[in-house]
Amino acid sequence: MSAVIINGKEIGQEIRKSVEKRVAELKEQGVTPGLAVILVGENPASQTYVRNKQKSCEAIGIYSELIKLPEEVSEEELLDQIRSLNTRESIHGILVQLPLPKHIDEDKVIATISPEKDVDGFSPISVGRMILGQETFLPCTPFGVMKLLEYSGIDIAGKHAVIVGRSHIVGKPMGQLLLQKDATVTYTHSKTKDLPSFTRQADILIAAVGQPNFITKEHIKPGAVVIDVGINRDDNNKLIGDVHFAEVEQVASHITPVPGGVGPMTITMLLFNTVQSAEKSLS
Numbered sequence: 001m002s003a004v005i006i007n008g009k010e011i012g013q014e015i016r017k018s019v020e021k022r023v024a025e026l027k028e029q030g031v032t033p034g035l036a037v038i039l040v041g042e043n044p045a046s047q048t049y050v051r052n053k054q055k056s057c058e059a060i061g062i063y064s065e066l067i068k069l070p071e072e073v074s075e076e077e078l079l080d081q082i083r084s085l086n087t088r089e090s091i092h093g094i095l096v097q098l099p100l101p102k103h104i105d106e107d108k109v110i111a112t113i114s115p116e117k118d119v120d121g122f123s124p125i126s127v128g129r130m131i132l133g134q135e136t137f138l139p140c141t142p143f144g145v146m147k148l149l150e151y152s153g154i155d156i157a158g159k160h161a162v163i164v165g166r167s168h169i170v171g172k173p174m175g176q177l178l179l180q181k182d183a184t185v186t187y188t189h190s191k192t193k194d195l196p197s198f199t200r201q202a203d204i205l206i207a208a209v210g211q212p213n214f215i216t217k218e219h220i221k222p223g224a225v226v227i228d229v230g231i232n233r234d235d236n237n238k239l240i241g242d243v244h245f246a247e248v249e250q251v252a253s254h255i256t257p258v259p260g261g262v263g264p265m266t267i268t269m270l271l272f273n274t275v276q277s278a279e280k281s282l283s
Ligand code: GUN
Pocket: 095, 096, 097, 098, 099, 120, 140, 141, 169, 266
């Protein structure tokens, strides 16, 4: 039996439509949601991500402003840019594209973004609020995964969710969001011994490893929901996930493809957070 394919492109489109409607309503009240994206250096992958974020903003009427800084920019200059954006009324969201060059302290940069404009949800205040279950911006990729589960009608309460990967951007917040929906959560990572003995217990498996085809059918309990957060390139430069799709779709109940699964949700939730921030500025 093959798994139901969770279509992130379709679910993302549906959410974008409702976000677009909210943008129009804001404009009627005289507010255009604004997102500032800071890109430091010439990293080709970052340039592509940033271009896609800008295009997606423009497509639904969000004002987007790109601030390009040279690789050699000083940390202080970057912090000054952020401080200035923090005070600009027309900017509701600030995103600093990661990674940053080595001479810049990433933690310091993220902590300088006002929590009220931290639409990536990466600042220590946003993370603390998230863990306490308080109102905040949720990090876009795990937030997008929660929406995929919701739109696919997958119950979370009481399920065993196993996370493979413990990054600040995906693994850690993913576990927290699932915990808040009453899952029992296990974190696994590169030092975990006998990984399949954990992943085979998962009702919901989140693969955020960064290694192509790492999760095979030996890792999966029949009927599990498998969410693939990986974005890797194979030898032919084709996008592939962390999950061996052809094998795993034979045993899972639901699976996200790469591309077209989690990927489109990340930008969707960035748009969602930016509009939410603009709405808050009115209240
Ligand atoms: N680099 C890779 N993913 C992300 C992301 O979600 N946000 C930012 N700011 N940088 C990233």
